[in-house]
Amino acid sequence: MRPLAADDLPCALVELDEEGRIREANEVFVAWTGLSRSELEGRPFLSLRTRVSGPGGTSDGFVRLAHVDGSSRPVIVGSRPATDGELLVLVDGTERAEREQEMVRTHALQERTRNRLQLIIDSSIAFSAATTEQALGDILASTVTKAYQAEQTAVFLLDDSGEFVQASGSNPMRFLDQTHSLAEQARELRRVITISGTAAADAVAPVLGQAMRDAGVHAVLVAPIQHDDVLFGLFSAFFLHPREFDSEAAPLADALAGQAAQAITTLRLQRQLEHAAMHDETTGLPNRRLLETELLEYQRSTSTLVATLFIDLDGFKRVNDGLGHHTGDLLLREVGERLQAAVRQDDLVARYGGDEFVVVCEVPEVAAAEEVADRIRQAIELPFADIPEGFPISASIGLSIARTEDPAWTPDRLIREADHAMYSAKNAGGNRVVGIPVG
Missing domain, CATH: 3.30.450.20 (PAS domain)
Structure with a gap:
C-alpha cells in the first residue's frame, strides 16, 4: 500500500x-x-x-x-x-457534532422546562380549587408522581403535637422510624433533599439506607412544605429504579411545595375566619349566628322533645363594673366551661350575647330537661376562683320545650319563649329555673 x-x-x-x-x-x-x-x-x-x-x-x-x-x-x-x-x-466533524449535541440538550432542556412550567401552572389552579387539606394532599401527591415519574409519592403533614402524619399518597417505607428519619432530615435542613442509591442514604442515616433496601427503593426526593418559615409538612417521591436528579429537580420540588404551602395557609386562614364568624371570641363557644343555624338541625331530630335553656348571669354587672372587664371575661369563660361540663357532648352550648348563654338538648321527657336546667343552676352557683367574696354569681334560667312533631315550632319561637321564661326567673329573684309549658 x-x-x-x-x-x-x-x-x-x-x-x-x-x-x-x-x-x-x-x-x-x-x-x-x-x-x-x-x-x-x-x-x-x-x-x-x-x-x-x-x-x-x-x-x-x-x-x-x-x-x-x-x-x-x-x-x-x-x-x-x-x-x-x-x-x-x-x-x-467533532466540533460540529458537539454543537449539534449541545443544541439537542438545549432543546430537551427547553422542552422539560416548558413541561414543568405547565405542570406548575396546572397544579396552581388545582391547589386553588382544593377545599380541604386532604384534597390538597391528594392533588400534590398526584402532581409529584407525574412530575418525576415516581412509582410512589407520600404527603406528610404536621399534627398538633408536631409529629408527621401521612395525609395522602403511599409510602413504601413500612415502619415509622424509617419514615421519621427521612422526615427529620427535611425538618432540620429545610431544603429539598435528593438521594440516589442506598450508599448515599447510608451517609445520611444508616436507618434510611436500610429502609430503602428493605423497600426496594433506589432513590428518594424529599421537599419540605413551608411558607414564611412555617413548616406544614413534606412530600416524598420514591423511585423503585435507579434515578439521578438533574439541576431542575430541586427547584421544581420547591415550587410545588411552595404552592402547596400557600394553599394550606389560605385554607387554614379561611377556617379561622369561618370559625371566628361562628364562634364567640371570649369563650370560644358557638355564637348567636351559629346557634340559629344549628337550631334548624333540631327540626329534623328523631327525639320527641327539644329543650332550650336561656341562661342569664345574676350579679355579672357588679363583677364587670367593680372588678373590671378582664375579670368579667375570665368569669364568662369559666361559665362556658361549666355549662359544657354539665351537659352531654352532643348538646349545644352557645353564648347568646353579654352575660347570656343558651343550651339546646334533646330530651325524652320534660323532667329530664328540668334536671339539666337545675344541674346548670347549681354549677353556676359554685364559687369562682377569680371572684372574691361579696360578688355572688348565680343564674336565672328560662326553659322552653318543643315537640318535634309539631310543625308550628321554629328556632325563633324556642329562643323567644325561653327568653321570656328567663325574665320571669330573674323578676322572681334570680337563681332559679322557670319553664314554659309544653305546647
Missing part, C-alpha cells in the same frame, strides 16, 4: 477498490484509525464506521470512524468516482 498524495491536508483521504476495500489512505486517516497502512490495506471501509443517529433517530450526516483504542471520531464523508473504485474525503 503506497501513501496517498496530499498527506498535508487536514482531512482524511481514502481510495477504495470496486468492492469497497481500502486500497490507499493518507496519513490523517492512518492516525484517525490507529492502524498501520499494512493493516488497513484490503480492509472493508464499512468495518471501520458506524452510522450516527441524530435527534428523533434520523441520520444527521455523520458517521463514526473507529480507532483501535475503542474510541471513535465523528466524520463527514464525501465521495467521488475514482479509477476502478471510489475516492472518499473524510472531514473531522
Whole structure:
C-alpha cells in the first residue's frame, strides 16, 4: 500500500477498490484509525464506521470512524468516482457534532422546562380549587408522581403535637422510624433533599439506607412544605429504579411545595375566619349566628322533645363594673366551661350575647330537661376562683320545650319563649329555673 498524495491536508483521504476495500489512505486517516497502512490495506471501509443517529433517530450526516483504542471520531464523508473504485474525503466533524449535541440538550432542556412550567401552572389552579387539606394532599401527591415519574409519592403533614402524619399518597417505607428519619432530615435542613442509591442514604442515616433496601427503593426526593418559615409538612417521591436528579429537580420540588404551602395557609386562614364568624371570641363557644343555624338541625331530630335553656348571669354587672372587664371575661369563660361540663357532648352550648348563654338538648321527657336546667343552676352557683367574696354569681334560667312533631315550632319561637321564661326567673329573684309549658 503506497501513501496517498496530499498527506498535508487536514482531512482524511481514502481510495477504495470496486468492492469497497481500502486500497490507499493518507496519513490523517492512518492516525484517525490507529492502524498501520499494512493493516488497513484490503480492509472493508464499512468495518471501520458506524452510522450516527441524530435527534428523533434520523441520520444527521455523520458517521463514526473507529480507532483501535475503542474510541471513535465523528466524520463527514464525501465521495467521488475514482479509477476502478471510489475516492472518499473524510472531514473531522467533532466540533460540529458537539454543537449539534449541545443544541439537542438545549432543546430537551427547553422542552422539560416548558413541561414543568405547565405542570406548575396546572397544579396552581388545582391547589386553588382544593377545599380541604386532604384534597390538597391528594392533588400534590398526584402532581409529584407525574412530575418525576415516581412509582410512589407520600404527603406528610404536621399534627398538633408536631409529629408527621401521612395525609395522602403511599409510602413504601413500612415502619415509622424509617419514615421519621427521612422526615427529620427535611425538618432540620429545610431544603429539598435528593438521594440516589442506598450508599448515599447510608451517609445520611444508616436507618434510611436500610429502609430503602428493605423497600426496594433506589432513590428518594424529599421537599419540605413551608411558607414564611412555617413548616406544614413534606412530600416524598420514591423511585423503585435507579434515578439521578438533574439541576431542575430541586427547584421544581420547591415550587410545588411552595404552592402547596400557600394553599394550606389560605385554607387554614379561611377556617379561622369561618370559625371566628361562628364562634364567640371570649369563650370560644358557638355564637348567636351559629346557634340559629344549628337550631334548624333540631327540626329534623328523631327525639320527641327539644329543650332550650336561656341562661342569664345574676350579679355579672357588679363583677364587670367593680372588678373590671378582664375579670368579667375570665368569669364568662369559666361559665362556658361549666355549662359544657354539665351537659352531654352532643348538646349545644352557645353564648347568646353579654352575660347570656343558651343550651339546646334533646330530651325524652320534660323532667329530664328540668334536671339539666337545675344541674346548670347549681354549677353556676359554685364559687369562682377569680371572684372574691361579696360578688355572688348565680343564674336565672328560662326553659322552653318543643315537640318535634309539631310543625308550628321554629328556632325563633324556642329562643323567644325561653327568653321570656328567663325574665320571669330573674323578676322572681334570680337563681332559679322557670319553664314554659309544653305546647
